[in-house]
Amino acid sequence: MRNLVLKLHIYAGLLTFTQLMIYGFAGLAATAQTAAERPKVPHTIRHTTFTPPPSVPDKEIADAVYRELKLPLTRPMPLFAIKRNADNDLQLDFYNINGIYRVVVLERENRLRIEEIRNSLAIFLEDMHATTMNDPEAPRLLRIWAFYNELAMWCLLTFVVSGLYLWLSAQARTWWAWGSFAAGTMTFAVLWMAFR
Amino acid sequence: MYTTIRSIHLLLASFSLPFLVMYGVSAVQMSHNSWFQMKPTVQERDLPLAPGQTDGRAIARDVMDRERTIKGEISNVQTSAATVSMRIVVPGTVHEVKYNAASGIAHVKTSVAGVMGMLNRLHHWAGFYREPLSAKVWALAVAIVSTALLLVGATGIYMWFTRRPERRIGLALLTINVVFAVTIMVMLRRGAP
Numbered sequence: 001m002r003n004l005v006l007k008l009h010i011y012a013g014l015l016t017f018t019q020l021m022i023y024g025f026a027g028l029a030a031t032a033q034t035a036a037e038r039p040k041v042p043h044t045i046r047h048t049t050f051t052p053p054p055s056v057p058d059k060e061i062a063d064a065v066y067r068e069l070k071l072p073l074t075r076p077m078p079l080f081a082i083k084r085n086a087d088n089d090l091q092l093d094f095y096n097i098n099g100i101y102r103v104v105v106l107e108r109e110n111r112l113r114i115e116e117i118r119n120s121l122a123i124f125l126e127d128m129h130a131t132t133m134n135d136p137e138a139p140r141l142l143r144i145w146a147f148y149n150e151l152a153m154w155c156l157l158t159f160v161v162s163g164l165y166l167w168l169s170a171q172a173r174t175w176w177a178w179g180s181f182a183a184g185t186m187t188f189a190v191l192w193m194a195f196r
Numbered sequence: 197m198y199t200t201i202r203s204i205h206l207l208l209a210s211f212s213l214p215f216l217v218m219y220g221v222s223a224v225q226m227s228h229n230s231w232f233q234m235k236p237t238v239q240e241r242d243l244p245l246a247p248g249q250t251d252g253r254a255i256a257r258d259v260m261d262r263e264r265t266i267k268g269e270i271s272n273v274q275t276s277a278a279t280v281s282m283r284i285v286v287p288g289t290v291h292e293v294k295y296n297a298a299s300g301i302a303h304v305k306t307s308v309a310g311v312m313g314m315l316n317r318l319h320h321w322a323g324f325y326r327e328p329l330s331a332k333v334w335a336l337a338v339a340i341v342s343t344a345l346l347l348v349g350a351t352g353i354y355m356w357f358t359r360r361p362e363r364r365i366g367l368a369l370l371t372i373n374v375v376f377a378v379t380i381m382v383m384l385r386r387g388a389p
Contacts, residue, residue: 010356013349014369018377020349023219027342030322031335036271072387097384124385132227141388145380150227157220163209174203177210184211187337188218192314194330195286 009162012155019152026129029122042115205351208344222315236307247300288314
């Protein structure tokens with residue numbers, strides 16, 4: 001039995017090794033953040049011609065912009081996300097795993113301003129770790145990643161259970177491992193109570 | 197060498213165990229929200245403060261001084277001519293405060309999450325910029341557990357490689373994982389459709 005659980009522990013770990021590393025990096029990236037708000041400084045700005053069709057609602061303009069630009073890893077703009085900026089121009093934020101494509105429809109100039117707000121690698125890894133199968137409209141590549149993330153999530157729980165079993169069934173159960181376990185549990189419990 | 201690596205693996209994993217359970221269980225909740233009942237307990241009351249205040253932080257301080265159970269990070273401060281509203285947040289508990297400048301009454305709506313809601317909030321809570329002090333201690337714990345997870349992975353790889361019976365299948369699984377994950381990540385980072 002112990003040998004079987006050990007194999008499960010090892011193979012599950014190897015099959016989801018990269019994801020577990022990403023979870024660790026994501027935790028460190030979140031720790032290093034200095035504010036809840038993410039930086040939104042444009043990485044590149046470009047312009048392109050665009051003549052909005054006359055007498056149509058903002059949603060149709062947003063859909064036309066989406067079809068015209070074909071921005072990678074984005075999806076059609078939902079109605080609630082359509083807004084106007086301080087100059088009263090239509091501002092469309094196309095969110096994606098790498099950041100935001102902020103498209104401003106400059107109707108008087110018949111063109112679009114496209115700002116690419118690119119997330120750092122740390123934020124990218126944070127978002128990769130948070131990708132779930134809850135979003136059926138996500139781009140296919142992200143859904144494939146989400147599927148593997150789901151597997152890694154269950155594997156993480158498997159390690160916890162199998163690791164606990166392997167520790168408790170080992171012949172050499174050292175006092176310092178119990179001490180470490182007690183320290184982790186105490187820390188968690190005290191913080192839980194402090195927040196409650 | 198093996199004994200030392202194994203000890204490090206065990207030491208880090210045993211410390212991180214409750215945190216990993218929290219991360220694992222809350223990840224299941226976030227991926228399968230419909231499996232869980234997440235309704236928080238809600239309580240509302242009015243607190244009399246001095247009228248005519250306009251500074252959201254001063255109002256929040258006043259609220260926390262008058263009711264000691266209210267504590268946490270101040271966020272979402274919104275001011276208008278007649279009202280100032282804000283949230284005072286700790287993981288699992290949100291106090292929504294709406295202060296009426298004319299009457300000086302602060303209406304406080306407190307939502308306390310259940311166990312799953314609390315796990316969810318803890319999963320998202322990190323960073324030393326957060327208040328109060330307990331949140332900073334939590335941030336330290338997150339940093340330790342994140343580092344531990346990386347080291348547990350690295351030590352696990354070493355221990356697996358020293359075991360001949362699992363080497364061939366393990367190498368195949370690891371290769372599949374690394375090639376797959378790196379390919380997808382590079383494609384996503386480059387914006388491939």
